[in-house]
Amino acid sequence: MSDLTLSFDHVSFTYRGDWLQRIHALTDVTLAVPRGSSFGYLGANGAGKSTSIKLLVGLLQGHRGAISLFGAPLGDPRLRQRLGYLPEQPYFYDNLRVGEYLAYLGRLSGLDGPALAAGCDRVARLLDLGELLGRKLRSFSKGMRQRFGLAQAMVHQPDLLILDEPFSGLDPLWRARFKEVMDLERRRGATLFFSSHILSDVEDLCDHYAVIDHGTVLEQGRLAELLGQAPLRLTARGPRAVGATDGDDGAWTLTFPEQDRERVLASLPAGAAILRLERQRIALEDYFVARIKAFHGAGRKLAEGAGVER
Amino acid sequence: MVIAGATFRESLRSRTFAGLLVIYAVAVALSRAVGWISATDGDIVTTDVVFSLQSVIGVLVAVATGTALMHTEILQKTLYTVLSRPLPRWRFVVGKFLGLAGALAVGQLAMLAIGLGYLWATGAPVQRWLLLAGMLTLVEVLVMAAVSLCWTALSTPLLAAVLGLATYALGHAVATLPELMHHLSGPQQYVACALASLVPNLGMFTYRNQAVYGTPLPLGDLLQSLVYGAAWIALLVAITIAMFRRKQL
Numbered sequence: 001m002s003d004l005t006l007s008f009d010h011v012s013f014t015y016r017g018d019w020l021q022r023i024h025a026l027t028d029v030t031l032a033v034p035r036g037s038s039f040g041y042l043g044a045n046g047a048g049k050s051t052s053i054k055l056l057v058g059l060l061q062g063h064r065g066a067i068s069l070f071g072a073p074l075g076d077p078r079l080r081q082r083l084g085y086l087p088e089q090p091y092f093y094d095n096l097r098v099g100e101y102l103a104y105l106g107r108l109s110g111l112d113g114p115a116l117a118a119g120c121d122r123v124a125r126l127l128d129l130g131e132l133l134g135r136k137l138r139s140f141s142k143g144m145r146q147r148f149g150l151a152q153a154m155v156h157q158p159d160l161l162i163l164d165e166p167f168s169g170l171d172p173l174w175r176a177r178f179k180e181v182m183d184l185e186r187r188r189g190a191t192l193f194f195s196s197h198i199l200s201d202v203e204d205l206c207d208h209y210a211v212i213d214h215g216t217v218l219e220q221g222r223l224a225e226l227l228g229q230a231p232l233r234l235t236a237r238g239p240r241a242v243g244a245t246d247g248d249d250g251a252w253t254l255t256f257p258e259q260d261r262e263r264v265l266a267s268l269p270a271g272a273a274i275l276r277l278e279r280q281r282i283a284l285e286d287y288f289v290a291r292i293k294a295f296h297g298a299g300r301k302l303a304e305g306a307g308v309e310r
Numbered sequence: 311m312v313i314a315g316a317t318f319r320e321s322l323r324s325r326t327f328a329g330l331l332v333i334y335a336v337a338v339a340l341s342r343a344v345g346w347i348s349a350t351d352g353d354i355v356t357t358d359v360v361f362s363l364q365s366v367i368g369v370l371v372a373v374a375t376g377t378a379l380m381h382t383e384i385l386q387k388t389l390y391t392v393l394s395r396p397l398p399r400w401r402f403v404v405g406k407f408l409g410l411a412g413a414l415a416v417g418q419l420a421m422l423a424i425g426l427g428y429l430w431a432t433g434a435p436v437q438r439w440l441l442l443a444g445m446l447t448l449v450e451v452l453v454m455a456a457v458s459l460c461w462t463a464l465s466t467p468l469l470a471a472v473l474g475l476a477t478y479a480l481g482h483a484v485a486t487l488p489e490l491m492h493h494l495s496g497p498q499q500y501v502a503c504a505l506a507s508l509v510p511n512l513g514m515f516t517y518r519n520q521a522v523y524g525t526p527l528p529l530g531d532l533l534q535s536l537v538y539g540a541a542w543i544a545l546l547v548a549i550t551i552a553m554f555r556r557k558q559l
Binding site for chain 2: 015016054057058059060061062077078079080081083085087089090091092093094095096100101104105107108109110136149152153
């Protein structure tokens, strides 16, 4: 069995615009999503996130390169039985009731009989839809539609959950609940692949990430490794080291990269008392902005200032 | 059939559908007035108006819903959660058409019941041939639904609606082609026949004028009309599938 749930191997995709216009949405994208991981796909609007996802779920066709799902080449519609998909800002038929709709989509994913009833019951409980099963979706607010959207993606207990901006339109309480539900899905064994603009949510949820911009993947890897690249900050009292800045209560601080740790500690002035040595927290949002600006050659100074330029 | 079932329920519950049935009922109630002011037999004129209304309103509903069906799915992205499941696109198109056909059939049967009920209540003669006329109108409506679905796959919804209604007009004009043939020379006849074969001959389903006068419909003619209608529906749905399979969503 493949260790990857999903992989893109040098995938490119071009939209047809008006007349002879061609829009290159993805250029030579290579991605590897390990089985059981929670993969955050980060990018600004129009970066190529939704195009990648649409290729995955079969809404777009005609890419170059290879996409594999569960170790098999994309193409056989039966592979989609094992994935659940929540589109960005999902729309649903107005005149179907929640219970009917869940059963309808569950049947399309191959459920029937007791398994279908159990699947619908499970997601209704997880997302508090039980009392809404008889209501038509026409009367739903944006947040309620998002809840239904996640429910329909999970109803058949897929091995891969693809969520396009899952936290859009949710209040803080439901964002927290979504995270709990997604955590439950992971513990069940599902792989999560999601895009989000709310980077604090990505930080909370994902263990792997990729950054895409203008159809090109800038980098990807484990989030822990990225966060491990954060600089160290030393807080001390007494004689000041070269380059130190004033801190609180007469203390001073010095920030330096991990690889300089031994050299900096060895060169501290005699009599300097170390109060703390800690790793600075990288705010993923700052990192994300800096990384993209650096890629385009703008804001390089800002990126270097954040200490995360590679 | 899962897609067809959901489409059927969604279509039947739409306000447009119920609204057009109400309009039909009101128009039928007013048809008696046309009978009163007519110089000929009032009952025959009323019956003719009732059945013409069934055809016209049925076709309008078929064109409106047929053109909106796929476009709304694409525009509102409701098909995203459907086509991301293990479902080939051809099954989606066939399911949508069958669901729409089911809803249109219910609408046509409701109109037929309202129309015949009204004629019976007002004392107009209700002959069994009228039932056959109603059934052939249903086939005509289903052909027009397939025409609209096909035009939507090839163009924009507004243009598809216009082209759908144009096809309806041409389809009835084609029915009069044999009468015009003797006015045309050899090559013109070939061109006229070739052009006529591009649209369904809707005259094959227009039996209401004869039914009003109690003229029997031979079984052979009925079967020919049904097979002709089924063949056109199959062809149009196949074209729609071919176009939709390549559509980028």
